[in-house]
Amino acid sequence: MSKQKEEYYWHRLDNAAKVFPAVRSSSNSSVFRITAKLVDEIAPSILTAAVEKALAELPTFHVKLRKGLFWYYWERNFQSPIIVEDSTYPLRRIDKRQSNGFMFRVTYYGRKINLEIFHALTDGAGAMVLLKSIVYFYLKQCHPDVITVNELIAETGFSQHALDEDSFLRLRKGSKRSKSPKVVPAYQMKGTRYFGERVDVTQGILPTMGVVALAKAAGVTVTVYLTSLLMYSIYQNNYKYYAEDKPIVFSVPVNLRGFFQSNTIRNFFSFVTVSLNFYEQDYTFEQVLESISHQMKDALKVENLTERIAYNVNAERNLAIRFIPLFLKNILLRAIYSRGEKGYTSTISNLGQIKLPQEQLPFVERFESLNNLTKHQCFKVCLCSLRDYMTVSFVSGMEDKDVERYFFRFLAEKGLDVQIAGNKGDEDEIL
Incomplete structure (x- = not known):
């Protein structure tokens, strides 16, 4: 050409x-x-x-x-x-x-x-x-x-x-919804926040099979186990000190390629929402696991994923929306996004097990992933694995590291060898 x-x-x-x-x-x-x-x-x-x-x-x-x-x-x-x-x-x-x-x-x-x-x-x-x-x-x-x-x-x-x-x-076909899903205001993390571009990254390098064993013993997936632990860590170290009748709500991105047989390298993801209101009940970790597991299983049913995606695609292709000038669309999208952001405490993303050809493995130590912060989400978690090691990355715009410390200590007390890395140089203080 x-x-x-x-x-x-x-x-x-x-x-x-x-x-x-x-x-x-x-x-x-x-x-x-x-x-x-x-x-x-x-x-x-x-x-x-x-x-x-x-x-x-x-x-x-x-x-x-x-x-x-x-x-x-x-x-x-x-x-x-x-x-x-x-x-x-x-x-x-x-x-x-x-x-x-x-x-x-x-x-x-x-x-x-x-x-x-x-x-x-x-x-x-x-x-x-x-x-x-x-x-x-x-x-x-x-x-x-x-x-x-x-x-x-x-x-x-x-x-x-x-x-x-x-x-x-x-x-794009099959949506029967006439209105967008209702947004319930979520609990927002409390604490001193940084201004400007500064973000702190705290990473835990964990034995993959050790994490898998913990999840299997609890009868849940790795994503459910670590999502539940993150929610419980926020409750124990932030939420319970503030009397707010709001749920802790997580957005959990989902790779749709395996559900709908796609090899696209463009965006093809959705997200599921999991939440618990600790103001109403003092949940144990085991109860958190049970609830999050049930919510995830229901949300990941193909018919529920399809319904959500179809609603979004059909809304975009609506003639009344398609021919609105771009500057007006931007105003509308910003308003919708800002409203939706208030419905989440944080996001936890799992890229899963990264696979490489056997011949490359001696030359690659690990993979890592980080997600950007937003006005209402000053705290996010990403994880991925390569061979024997899983990297769990906390991205934070807050001064205190109590949630990270609790999260990794919990896993260490379960018998896992937890190595800490980060971009602040104070890794020894985390555990």
């Missing part, structure tokens, strides 16, 4: 993406980070070449965000990404003037490759495809005689149409 024709390449934002350009602000960057920590120090020149090769293989990410009359859209970006050493706080807003128009940034520090990406471009699972492709091309240049398997081609057959699909459109 000639460059002249490529200049006309564009595609619409997917259903989940449309809200992010409207709501990003100084208090909400809508940026998340995933990191691959390698065994050896990162070589910047090799990393730059690896990013360029990965983008050539994944043109879905080789785009810039443009503003139309009615919607934002993606258009081919002919610039090259800028790769720099990580030197400040994570999850900052992406300024396209500093990124050659790309809505992601790749940085490095020591042995880490960081991919920070604007959520309108993709979700965690889609971003992981890009990061793993970067890691593949990086290791391929460092160890050409050892690294041979390109996982993207091996697993998906490399169908660009499948990778670029807006999978939400499959689920």
Whole structure:
């Protein structure tokens, strides 16, 4: 295809993406980070070449965000990404003037490759495809005689149409709801909050099978176990000192690809909501586990996921909404998003077990993930695993670390070997 024709390449934002350009602000960057920590120090020149090769293989990410009359859209970006050493706080807003128009940034520090990406471009699972492709091309240049398997081609057959699909459109039929779900004000964490871009990251590196064993013994999934522990930690160290008749409410993002057989690398996620009102009852940890497990099982039924997605897609495609000018849509979306944000205490995201070809495993130590904070959520948790180790990352805009301390001490008292890392240099104080 000639460059002249490529200049006309564009595609619409997917259903989940449309809200992010409207709501990003100084208090909400809508940026998340995933990191691959390698065994050896990162070589910047090799990393730059690896990013360029990965983008050539994944043109879905080789785009810039443009503003139309009615919607934002993606258009081919002919610039090259800028790769720099990580030197400040994570999850900052992406300024396209500093990124050659790309809505992601790749940085490095020591042995880490960081991919920070604007959520309108993709979700965690889609971003992981890009990061793993970067890691593949990086290791391929460092160890050409050892690294041979390109996982993207091996697993998906490399169908660009499948990778670029807006999978939400499959689920636009079937919604019978006439109104949006009711938002109940949630408990908001209390404490001194930082101003500006500062965020604290506290990470616990845990034995994967140890966490799995704890969850199995309790008869629940790992996500349910750690979600319940987070809720109980907030109750014990923050909530119970304030007499508020509000529930602790979590948003739990769900990767929809396994439910609806999709290989897309664009956004294809929804979220489930779990909550408990400790003002009404003094729950034990076991009772929290039982309640959260029941709520998750019900929310993850395919018919319930489909109903929620179909409502959102049909609302977007309503003619009365489609032809509202973009500046008015942005005002409407910001109001809806702000109202919805008040209904959550925090978000806990699980990227699950990250799989790599066997030949890459000796060169990669672990993966990490971080999620951005917002005005009403000054505290978020992300987790992912590689082989024998799970990384649980707390992202906080608050001074005190009582919840993190309780969370990791609880697991240590259950017999797990908990290693603490972070970006503050006071890891020894956490446990």
